[in-house]
Amino acid sequence: MTEPLKIKLVEAEAFERPVKLRLPFRFGAATLREARQIFLRVRIEDASGRSASGMAAELMVPKWFDKSPELTNADNENQLRRSLALALDALQGAGLETAFTLHAAVEAAHHARAAADKLNGLVASFGLALANRAILDALCRLEGLTVAQAIKANRPGIDASTTTDLEGFDLSGFLSTLTPARSLAARHTVGLVDAIETRDIAADERLNDGLSESFEEAIDAYGLTFFKVKVSGVPDADIDRLCRIAAVIDAKVPAYSVTLDGNEQFASAEAVADLLSRIRAEPRLARFAASILFVEQPIARAYAFEKPVTALAAFKPVEIDESDADINAFITARRLGYTGISSKSCKGFYRSLLNRARVAKWSADDGIAYFMSAEDLTTQGGLAVQQDLALASLIGMTHIERNGHHYVDGMAGAPEAEQAAFARVHDDLYAVRDGRTRLRIEGGRIAIGSVIGAIGLGSSIAPDWSAMER
Numbered sequence: 001m002t003e004p005l006k007i008k009l010v011e012a013e014a015f016e017r018p019v020k021l022r023l024p025f026r027f028g029a030a031t032l033r034e035a036r037q038i039f040l041r042v043r044i045e046d047a048s049g050r051s052a053s054g055m056a057a058e059l060m061v062p063k064w065f066d067k068s069p070e071l072t073n074a075d076n077e078n079q080l081r082r083s084l085a086l087a088l089d090a091l092q093g094a095g096l097e098t099a100f101t102l103h104a105a106v107e108a109a110h111h112a113r114a115a116a117d118k119l120n121g122l123v124a125s126f127g128l129a130l131a132n133r134a135i136l137d138a139l140c141r142l143e144g145l146t147v148a149q150a151i152k153a154n155r156p157g158i159d160a161s162t163t164t165d166l167e168g169f170d171l172s173g174f175l176s177t178l179t180p181a182r183s184l185a186a187r188h189t190v191g192l193v194d195a196i197e198t199r200d201i202a203a204d205e206r207l208n209d210g211l212s213e214s215f216e217e218a219i220d221a222y223g224l225t226f227f228k229v230k231v232s233g234v235p236d237a238d239i240d241r242l243c244r245i246a247a248v249i250d251a252k253v254p255a256y257s258v259t260l261d262g263n264e265q266f267a268s269a270e271a272v273a274d275l276l277s278r279i280r281a282e283p284r285l286a287r288f289a290a291s292i293l294f295v296e297q298p299i300a301r302a303y304a305f306e307k308p309v310t311a312l313a314a315f316k317p318v319e320i321d322e323s324d325a326d327i328n329a330f331i332t333a334r335r336l337g338y339t340g341i342s343s344k345s346c347k348g349f350y351r352s353l354l355n356r357a358r359v360a361k362w363s364a365d366d367g368i369a370y371f372m373s374a375e376d377l378t379t380q381g382g383l384a385v386q387q388d389l390a391l392a393s394l395i396g397m398t399h400i401e402r403n404g405h406h407y408v409d410g411m412a413g414a415p416e417a418e419q420a421a422f423a424r425v426h427d428d429l430y431a432v433r434d435g436r437t438r439l440r441i442e443g444g445r446i447a448i449g450s451v452i453g454a455i456g457l458g459s460s461i462a463p464d465w466s467a468m469e470r
Helices: 073-091 099-116 121-143 146-154 171-176 215-222 235-252 268-281 285-291 329-334 349-366 384-393 416-424
Strands: 007-027 032-047 050-058 183-190 227-229 257-261 294-295 318-320 339-344 371-374 399-402 431-435 436-439 446-447
Touching: 007 073, 007 099, 007 121, 007 215, 032 073, 032 121, 050 073, 050 384, 073 099, 073 121, 099 121, 121 146, 121 349, 146 384, 171 349, 183 215, 215 235, 227 235, 227 268, 227 384, 235 268, 235 285, 268 285, 285 294, 294 339, 294 371, 294 416, 318 329, 318 371, 329 339, 329 349, 339 349, 339 436, 349 384, 371 384, 371 399, 384 399, 416 431, 416 436
Parallel strands: 183 227, 183 399, 227 257, 257 294, 294 318, 318 339, 339 371
Antiparallel strands: 007 032, 032 050, 183 446, 431 436
8 A cells, every 4th residue: 555645734624512411420520411522524645635534522521531629611611712712723734644644743742732731641642632532533534434444554554653663663664554343332331420229319319311320220221340449548338339330230130240440539559459469258149240351540640650569469450540641640650569450531642542552562471461441521422422432342342331321311411413424424333212313332332343344433413513513
């Protein structure tokens, strides 16, 4: 195939929509009830003047990127808007390059410029990730390729220029082996204030909106076998709640898998090890404990890289999520005994691909089972969820955390015509009920054939730009 196409970013427009949650979502110290979803539309050109448009979307979740209590939700949203503005400014000034070279040329300077604006690494990553996805989508459309075809042929020109630890590794050869699955298992999130049993919900507090409201109902509605359970860092409360969760799963699901998410609620590895010891010692948690795959970011990012977690990892593998602030975070984590890292679209499409390459290389080099997992950011139905699913499938994930469909009523907030169009074009992914387009999960699985088969990055249809706020 010809050399990767050189392109330039010539136009970019950002839009937003408000999103209201049907149920409160408690993670760590934050409770999410509403947020805003940002949409980006770009236009690229190649040297001959051919052009194409691309798009991306992401929920701007308050109190995840920057958890400072001094900042309001509006402050958090403004941080993310600023990150995008900085990223677009840098990319538009980067000239004519391959899609990845555009990213590589600005990544370090973008993070430095964001830091000068008191924006942390996760916030900085958000803007560049959103812009890169829209550019990649445009490149795929310009060349008439699905994202899987584009990555397997390395049309973005991905190299080791931002990951010197991968020098000498056959990156293009590795990318050529990536083959997305046509379905993924849904790993259901159990938030800290979620009703566990249906009887926990008072009759006058029920929504009766046709969707599951308790954890018990969600298992029945979706046929779930994978679960992600939030823990609070308060041992007695965690054990009591885990016992109630385990009782429901044990009674309903013959075989299951669980991940634990600390959301930075622990001050040290010793505190996490104490909780895991209690879980292992509790007879009511015998099946639950045996089903735990890994523990996600239990230690607050301020302390996560202070000491090795080797002793903790002897209990269960541990991965970083919020500590994944830049392309070098996984290298630091590896030295300290972490063996896993999360994939989230909001941190970077290219970062996930490069970290997946690291997993392959390091596992072979060290004889250790390094791993990635696919995690959610309350990703919304439509463009955002489809791009996230495409990425997770491409890097070989077999299950993915999904919670946007549970805490938000499908594509609520989008015009009816837009919802209907997504449901029609991606009818394996969505189901329409009571006039609302909702994620389809059957037998615990999400079918994504239409997503990975779409020309572009995950979507054969665009949202209604005229129905958004600029």
